[in-house]
Amino acid sequence: MTAPSRTSLDGLEPAPDFSRFSWRALRQYYRGEFAASIAVNVAYRGSVGIWVVTSVIQPIVMIVVWRTVAGPTGTVGGYTASRFVTYFAIMMLVNHLTFIWLMWEFEWRVREGTFSPLLLRPIHPIHKDISDNVAYKVIGLIGILPAMVILILAFHGDLSGMDPLQLIAAVPALVGGAVLRFMIEWVLALSAFWMTKTTALNNFYMSVQTFLSGGFAPLSVFPPLIAAIANWSPFPWTQAFVANVAMGRTTGVHILSGYGVQAIWIAAAFGLLRLVWSRAVRRYSAVGA
Amino acid sequence: MSGAAVEVEQLRKTYVVPERDAGIKAAMTSLVRRRTRSVAAVQEISFAVQSGEVVGFLGPNGAGKTTTLKMLSGLLHPTSGRAEVFGFTPWRRDRDYLGRMALIMGQRSQLQWDIPVVDSYRLNKAVFQISDADFAARLDELTDLLELSDLLRKPARNLSLGERMKCEFAGSLLHRPQVLFLDEPTIGLDVAMQRRIRSFVAEYNRRTGAVVMLTSHYMADVEALCKRVIVIHHGTLLFDGPLAELVRTVAPDKTITVQLSEGNTASRADLAALLGGSVAEAPVEETDTGWRVKVPAADTPAVAARLLTGLPVADVTIEDEPIEAVIEKVFAVTAQELVQASAQIPSAQISSAQISSAQIPSGQTQGQP
Secondary structure: HHHOOOOOOOOOOOOOOOOOOOOHHHHHHHHHHHHHHHHHHOOHHHHHHHHHHHHHHHHHHHHHHHHHHHHHOOEEOEEEHHHHHHHHHHHHHHHHHHHHHHHHHHHHHHHHHOOOHHHOOOOOOHHHHHHHHHHHHHHHHHHHHHHHHHHHOOOOOOOOOOOOHHHHHHHHHHHHHHHHHHHHHHHHHHHHHHHOOHHHHHHHHHHHHHHOOOOOHHHHHHHHHHHHHHOOHHHHHOOOHHHHHHHHOHHHHHHHHHHHHHHHHHHHHHHHHHHHHHHHHHHHHHHHO | OOOOOOEEEEEEEEEEEOOOOOOOHHHHHHHHHHEEEEEEEEEEEEEOOOOOEEEEEEOOOOOHHHHHHHEEEEOOOEEEEEEOOOOOOOOOOOOOOOHHEEEEOOOOOOOOOOHHHHHHHHHHHHHOOOOHHHHHHHHOOOOOOOOOOOOOEHHHHHHHHHHHHHHHHHHHOOOOOHHHHHHEOOOOHHHHHHHHHHHHHHHHHHHHHHHHEEEOHHHHHHHOOOOEEEEEOOOOEEEEHHHHHHHHOOOOOOEEEEEOOOOOOOOHHHHHHHHHHHHOOOOEEEOOEEEEEEEEEEHHHHHHHHHHHHHEEEEEEEEEEHHHHHHHHHHHHHHHHHHHHHHOOOHHOOHHHHHHOOOOOOOOOEEEO
């Protein structure tokens, strides 16, 4: 029998048609979910604050180390001491805007069964994660943006080569980087459906990711072979590329080809995500939710 | 299709669970050679539920009730078999189906922990695409019915268990699900709150005609809500029918208690003589103020009449066996029956699943290199 559709006041109105995809519905959903996500992050403002402070510490360490390596007058891989300051300050912002924490949360979600309520809603669970993520980023920016400015001022960052056009070009690069990193790390998070302990894998990923994305050092500092390996991986396209465009180190046609590489990686990651997701749900519903 | 709202055919769910003995040696062995065991949680059950019905699932812990509800709500893929709810196959998790369904689990919260309840509801409004007008009207109605007005502005984590459960119900019903799966909805709640939730579910069913399927360990839930019950034990369906019939089949006796007006002077022999016939062997129990006699339901009027005329009766009560006792009997009887059956009938005629479910821990051990 098909679903009843009664219209009396007390009876059941026909449910909205969920079978057809609607941008309007999705927009409304995001508005609602985003409001809830913001509310949650505001409720946890203390812990958000601590996270922001934590994410400032790593760039400070990097800046101190690389300033020492470069010395007051020398350069390493084309970077002077004050260019390193700018690079790591921008990378801090890029990292904040692109990272996700879900691979640490999925293990718990699967183990405690808190994933089930998300599967009961007529919307893909990834949308909640996207919304939570963006909300956290927005709240965190309140701390990260001033921190970036303070870092550049305090350590005398070199802003030469940064012009409005380059900064504008960095925006699509940043969005592309965020989308790509979100997809990669969401797929990684899905490994929790097969593994009961994901911490080791996550830590391994984080080291490789930070290294190849340019989090420890700009790629031009690496030996050519390592730099080439990095460039063939998706990771620098999530972060270093964005910083390089913003700083004016990547210019003109290289920016366009960089967008292209990002697009290719995003397409590949999207395919992988769909594949892994469908298996993950099957797996979840096979072993017991 | 037969027109039922919920149709389940030969639904089966087997879990594969890793298994090892205790101790370090076994732990090391399991690194190389992983042993798994398949555990049959639900074994080929079939039933159909019509629109507007409230059906109770009865069974002890581990009987397969929750597994069945999870399959029907799309959280679990069955190992084999078929189920359709309003024409949807639940585990395909069609958005259209999820938008008409709700699963409420007494032990699991679907509210956002850290934000005011009403914010969670607004989120549900967005998720289920509820119009502003519908949302306002339904929230008002639910707030009235469940007395939520003081709770809406509190974060879910600050609510007591009973308060949270009320809010959970309201949140899950905002989208007016046409089918409602309740898994132990009253667990841990005090008696008043249980009654509250019960009457609310009955009211929702009455108003909307939604299908309600519920599991509960509290027989009061089932008695109050479900005309029809499905009894599952070890994943097998044992009984499907009206609650009254289950009681009649398993516990066909009624208990007549008479309170005598002037002390208890009648002897056991007097009573046997008074009752006479086949009822003479009925279990008779002496109480402080009179007698308690257990008789087959059909004989109840006659026996009561004789007691009333033959003894100086001040008060009389006639009761069914308490439903808890009935259920206990169902499980005891069936386990015994299965064992007897397995002893008498050539084993080929009984499915190995049934035997193992009755006696041996279900499932078989398989080695997997």
